[in-house]
Amino acid sequence: MNDQTRLMHSHGVGMAGHPGLAQHMQDGTAGTDGEGRKQDIGDILQQIMTITDQSLDEAQARKHALNCHRMKPALFNVLCEIKEKTVLSIRGGQEEEPPDPQLMRLDNMLLAEGVAGPEKGGGSAAAAAAAAAAGGVGADNSTEHSDYRAKLSQIRQIYHTELEKYEQACNEFTTHVMNLLREQSRTRPISPKEIERMVSIIHRKFNSIQMQLKQSTCEAVMILRSRFLDARRKRRNFNKQATEILNEYFYSHLSNPYPSEEAKEELAKKCSITMSQVSNWFGNKRIRYKKNIGKFQEEANMYAARTAVSATSVSAQGSQANSPSTPNSAGGYPSPCYQPDRRIQ
DNA sequence: CCCTATGATTCGAA
DNA sequence: TTCGAATCATAGGG
Numbered sequence A: 001m002n003d004q005t006r007l008m009h010s011h012g013v014g015m016a017g018h019p020g021l022a023q024h025m026q027d028g029t030a031g032t033d034g035e036g037r038k039q040d041i042g043d044i045l046q047q048i049m050t051i052t053d054q055s056l057d058e059a060q061a062r063k064h065a066l067n068c069h070r071m072k073p074a075l076f077n078v079l080c081e082i083k084e085k086t087v088l089s090i091r092g093g094q095e096e097e098p099p100d101p102q103l104m105r106l107d108n109m110l111l112a113e114g115v116a117g118p119e120k121g122g123g124s125a126a127a128a129a130a131a132a133a134a135g136g137v138g139a140d141n142s143t144e145h146s147d148y149r150a151k152l153s154q155i156r157q158i159y160h161t162e163l164e165k166y167e168q169a170c171n172e173f174t175t176h177v178m179n180l181l182r183e184q185s186r187t188r189p190i191s192p193k194e195i196e197r198m199v200s201i202i203h204r205k206f207n208s209i210q211m212q213l214k215q216s217t218c219e220a221v222m223i224l225r226s227r228f229l230d231a232r233r234k235r236r237n238f239n240k241q242a243t244e245i246l247n248e249y250f251y252s253h254l255s256n257p258y259p260s261e262e263a264k265e266e267l268a269k270k271c272s273i274t275m276s277q278v279s280n281w282f283g284n285k286r287i288r289y290k291k292n293i294g295k296f297q298e299e300a301n302m303y304a305a306r307t308a309v310s311a312t313s314v315s316a317q318g319s320q321a322n323s324p325s326t327p328n329s330a331g332g333y334p335s336p337c338y339q340p341d342r343r344i345q
Numbered sequence B: 001c002c003c004t005a006t007g008a009t010t011c012g013a014a
Numbered sequence C: 001t002t003c004g005a006a007t008c009a010t011a012g013g014g
Helices: A002-016 A019-027 A034-049 A056-067 A074-086 A103-112 A120-133 A139-184 A191-232 A239-252 A261-271 A277-291 A294-311
Strands: none
Touching: A074 A191, A103 A191, A139 A191, A239 A261, A239 A277, A239 A294, A261 A277, A277 A294
16 A cells, blocks of 8 residues: 555645646647747646645645646546556556455354354354353353353454444545545546555455454454363362252162153253263263162162152152152162162151 | 262264 | 263362
8 A cells, every 4th residue: 555655645746736737738838839848848847846845725726727627637537547557557466366264264263153143142052052062061060151151242242343443444444545535536647446446455454454353353262262161171070969869860760770851851950961961970870880889879778768758758748840750660770778769668 | 199989071882 | 872881080088
């Protein structure tokens, strides 16, 4: 952009305040004899060299005079053409660059993380989905989860306001430059094509700024994510209540400790953990129980007794929703002393 | 420190 | 896909 500005500037000076030329043309005596013309050109050049000595008002007046001259459009076109052929052609061919792969990568990531996607709901849903996909986070750590979401939406908000700001600045700047160029095109050779080119240069510039924003947003998300991931990697035991609920189900279905999808869902809800965590828990429990029944004897007895007690008190309590359906039948794991659904005598 | 408990992950089989 | 089994990695208790 710099050289272009310089270019415009130099042309601007040359044309805008060209007293000699203006006067010369207004005389209507231009080009009557070769000698005189040469002399005129010499004058013109001389005055161009000394243009900076002129006051602003003087230059303005001459500019106006020049602008109204009947030869102006023709002169303008010629100058435009010359300019196009000489300077601008150097820059030709570098347009239409292919979409930056890195930019696409950034865009994709922002979209995937729910930063760049549709508003609020979709965003956090995407975040939750991403988190879940990365390995089934426990809703048990709902504080961490919401923390993550809050931070993400914070990033998202900053990103969007910044983006909007850039957009606005870009538009403002573009219209400003366009107005300026249009204004100046009355006095110096600026073709519409050139304006267009200028606009595209501005947009490219702002795009690179936007890319920086995207880059830093991505970094922020990565940092947040890694921190969240680390937090998740640190195993947290389920809380006591959840363990009790799971154990209760396990021991009361000891002969067939395979909760159905619905049962898993219900357990997950009750324990505030995910279904995959429920599955993990039952997988672990089954294998560990089987491996060492003796070790779990006491626990089994305890839960069996508790279930029995709760079963007897159901009539009174009326709200014992635990251990849904499918009680014991033969063929499961070897049972400890108590049959889970057998009442204490 | 060590040791055990425990949630998560991986992998092969059904 | 789900399960069992082995294994990993951390929590948590001495």
